[in-house]
Amino acid sequence: MSPDTNAETNADVNADMNADMNADMNPAAGMGMATDAGAGANTEAGTRTGVNAGAGADTDALVTPWRRLSPRMLVIHPFQEVVRAAPALIGLVAAGSSKGGGGHLWSLAAVAVTVALGTLRWFTTTYRITPDHVQVKKGLLRRKVLTVPRDRVRTVDVTSHVLHRLLGLARVEVGTGRSDRKGGGELKLDALNTADAARLRVELLHRASRTAAASAASTPAQAHLSTLPAGSAAASAAVLGKAPGAPSTPGLPVFPGAAPEPDGSETELARLRPGWFRFGPFTLSGLITVGVIAGFVSRVTSEGNVDLGEIGPVRSGWDWFSALSLPLAIATVVLLLAVFVGVASTIGYVLAFWDFRLTRHTGGTLHVTRGLITTRATTIEERRLRGIEVSEPLLLRAVRGARLIAVATGLRVGQGAQRGGSMLLPPAPRAEAEAVAVRILDSAHRRAYASAHPDVRQDAVRETPDVRGTGEVSPVTAPLIAHSAAALRRRFTRALGVNALLAAVLLALWAWADLPSWTWVTALALLPVTAMVAADRYRSLGHALVSGYLVTRWGSLVRRRVALECDGIIGWNVERSFFQRRARLVTLTATTAAGRQGYRVQDIELDQALKLAVDGSPGLLDPFLSTGRDPDLLTA
Amino acid sequence: MGIQHTAETLSESCKVRGVETTTLRPPRHRVSRTAIWYWTARAALGWLILIAAQVVWLVADGDQVTAHVAGLAVTAAAALAHLTVMPQWRYRVHRWETTPSAVYTQSGWFKQEWRIAPVSRIQTVDSERGPLEQLFGLANVTVTTASAAGPLRVSGLDRDTAQRLVEELTANAQATAGDAT
Incomplete structure (x- = not known):
């Protein structure tokens, strides 16, 4: 029994009523639960009561000892804090002893305190994996026990930064389906050694899917795909363990039931090709780099009291620049920025997606590994996959590129630490992205079919590639229904209206408030561009209902095409503004627990919207439909 | 299949749009009539705060009384319009x-x-x-x-x-x- 077993945990679970109700009404809904513990020390019994009340842990939980994170984190924590304080330290060095300001002493003291606090984190954090739960206990003054039932685990994200890799460590993040509430549901272990992390990942996800997807032992392997036999844990460890000197610790901890699947094998769905690097400059991720560098320089100069004007090369460069005429100066700046952003974006692309691989595991998971210096391995349960998003930012679209994003429950798009965790394919040729998307959806569909029809033999399913039995195209490539002319008019009135209003305001300000005239001239000059954007936005609009998927496409600056499984649609919202009413249009939203939580079909005619909703959720709308003479009866 | 049949009837009705078309019928139950007063009161509170702020400004700043009074009148008119139209409209919806x-x-x-x-x-x-x-x-x-x-x-x-x-x-x-x- 580890000394932590009697760590103080309050017996009373202050789970708010909401969470209680949630758990009562829908046994599957209460995802992890945070048990706040006060300072009042309690016995081990206290811990058990708390956990039981919160999430219903069984008695086995008492047997499993609490484990600490890797002790090598004691090296990493101080180092991370120092790196974070780097600008201040560099400034300190640059300033030298010429100015002995007290401010530097204070920043040094602050660094020392954060280093100490960071180190304490290792002592206060423990975790354990019981047969039913994953639990993390953390906090110095406010002890907290996070409990996630293991069958609620939907994604596992394994990340190794440079330092982690040097020391053979990996951070594990466990994602649950609590996409609709803030915090609490996410569980982070920073860090375990790579072998442990890989084993944990395999164990957490494949145990759950083994029960669900029954005996999907032999997933059909298409002829053009290579099948990689691999003891799953060993394979993933190999992927992660490229860190120099990742040691295989003897006497690994045994997670209960952590036997790797004997039949575990991976099918490769996609792999990075060197040619894809050409899309790097068009991702614009370098813009962020420019911002970061600018921030860094400004901090160094201000902390170190460095006057940039006194540095020789900078000074001569500036002198040359100020001698240029205005158009030439603007051209120079634009060119420099474009080159810089292009280079930085390409470097960013290489760093993030080096050695990218997307594989499907027979245990029912999709697995993404990538990264040159920081490696990242994301695992998504296939039965949580509700669809796929093909996203084309304008620049990428211009060079016929696209990327893929998973639409999965428990993976909310663009949410904090989960950011990037839903990426399925980096910017790649569009045709290739679509092919991969088709393959992913196809296999997901086959799996769903297999689990819904356990009586059908697996090889029979394989021999019938068209399990939907209707012989239609994939939702990824199916042609879409264009929206009406009213939608086109609305795009133009909205875009041009806003632009014209802006121009009018600027004109008025120029007339009465001495605003320079170039402002309203620019606004007027932008009108054709706005019109082009409006036209493009209309061209993007489209929808369809294909083989059990709702497909919707929208956007110009970032065009997105989403295929959402109808089974994943929870409900429907129909929205109509005053202006839409005049144009006889509505906006239809399919709500879902996955991805963006709701997917809109913009500016669609009411009867078309209703047809989509009726076909998408059979029976749901029927009691509320009526045949009227005029759609305006809607508000009667 | 029943579902497909429904879909067909719907698309049929799409063709004869404008004459007869499928719509959502409104839900059966209205909310309580008291809600009209509740919405009025809630909106009125907001308007009162605005009007109070204007009055304070009027008192504190003695000049330009006509401009202030005009501003007050405009606010009061907008409030009156909002308070008469919005709750009724909302109740109907x-x-x-x-x-x-x-x-x-x-x-x-x-x-x-x-x-x-x-x-x-x-x-x-x-x-x-x-x-x-x-x-x-x-x-x-x-x-x-x-x-x-x-x-x-x-x-x-x-x-x-x-x-x-x-x-x-x-x-x-x-x-x-x-x-x-």
Whole structure:
């Protein structure tokens, strides 16, 4: 029994009523639960009561000892804090002893305190994996026990930064389906050694899917795909363990039931090709780099009291620049920025997606590994996959590129630490992205079919590639229904209206408030561009209902095409503004627990919207439909 | 299949658009009539704060009395228009309905919205009474699903109806099994 077993945990679970109700009404809904513990020390019994009340842990939980994170984190924590304080330290060095300001002493003291606090984190954090739960206990003054039932685990994200890799460590993040509430549901272990992390990942996800997807032992392997036999844990460890000197610790901890699947094998769905690097400059991720560098320089100069004007090369460069005429100066700046952003974006692309691989595991998971210096391995349960998003930012679209994003429950798009965790394919040729998307959806569909029809033999399913039995195209490539002319008019009135209003305001300000005239001239000059954007936005609009998927496409600056499984649609919202009413249009939203939580079909005619909703959720709308003479009866 | 048949009839009706077309019918139940007064009171409070601020400004700044009074008059006129139109309009729009299998709401006034969610996907049913709602003996009910985009909200119900609605939905939701995602 580890000394932590009697760590103080309050017996009373202050789970708010909401969470209680949630758990009562829908046994599957209460995802992890945070048990706040006060300072009042309690016995081990206290811990058990708390956990039981919160999430219903069984008695086995008492047997499993609490484990600490890797002790090598004691090296990493101080180092991370120092790196974070780097600008201040560099400034300190640059300033030298010429100015002995007290401010530097204070920043040094602050660094020392954060280093100490960071180190304490290792002592206060423990975790354990019981047969039913994953639990993390953390906090110095406010002890907290996070409990996630293991069958609620939907994604596992394994990340190794440079330092982690040097020391053979990996951070594990466990994602649950609590996409609709803030915090609490996410569980982070920073860090375990790579072998442990890989084993944990395999164990957490494949145990759950083994029960669900029954005996999907032999997933059909298409002829053009290579099948990689691999003891799953060993394979993933190999992927992660490229860190120099990742040691295989003897006497690994045994997670209960952590036997790797004997039949575990991976099918490769996609792999990075060197040619894809050409899309790097068009991702614009370098813009962020420019911002970061600018921030860094400004901090160094201000902390170190460095006057940039006194540095020789900078000074001569500036002198040359100020001698240029205005158009030439603007051209120079634009060119420099474009080159810089292009280079930085390409470097960013290489760093993030080096050695990218997307594989499907027979245990029912999709697995993404990538990264040159920081490696990242994301695992998504296939039965949580509700669809796929093909996203084309304008620049990428211009060079016929696209990327893929998973639409999965428990993976909310663009949410904090989960950011990037839903990426399925980096910017790649569009045709290739679509092919991969088709393959992913196809296999997901086959799996769903297999689990819904356990009586059908697996090889029979394989021999019938068209399990939907209707012989239609994939939702990824199916042609879409264009929206009406009213939608086109609305795009133009909205875009041009806003632009014209802006121009009018600027004109008025120029007339009465001495605003320079170039402002309203620019606004007027932008009108054709706005019109082009409006036209493009209309061209993007489209929808369809294909083989059990709702497909919707929208956007110009970032065009997105989403295929959402109808089974994943929870409900429907129909929205109509005053202006839409005049144009006889509505906006239809399919709500879902996955991805963006709701997917809109913009500016669609009411009867078309209703047809989509009726076909998408059979029976749901029927009691509320009526045949009227005029759609305006809607508000009667 | 019945579903496909429905779809066909719908597309048929699309062709003869304008003459006869399929629409959503409004939900069956209106909210409580008292809600009109509740909405009026709530909006009036907002307007009162604005008017009070203007009066304070008028008193503090002695010059330009006519401009201030004109401003006050404009505010008062806008408030009057808003308070007479909005609650009535809203009352006409706000409706709700439940069946054993679905919840259906209609809300808004200038921008209107219809929301439909199956009972089997309900996660929580909350009833809430703010101080102003208590004054009018009203309550609102919020039905959430696993999607962050789709809570259904019925405001301006009288207390007994709200209570009944919560009980009914809770019972129905418990009767249906399954992961609501």
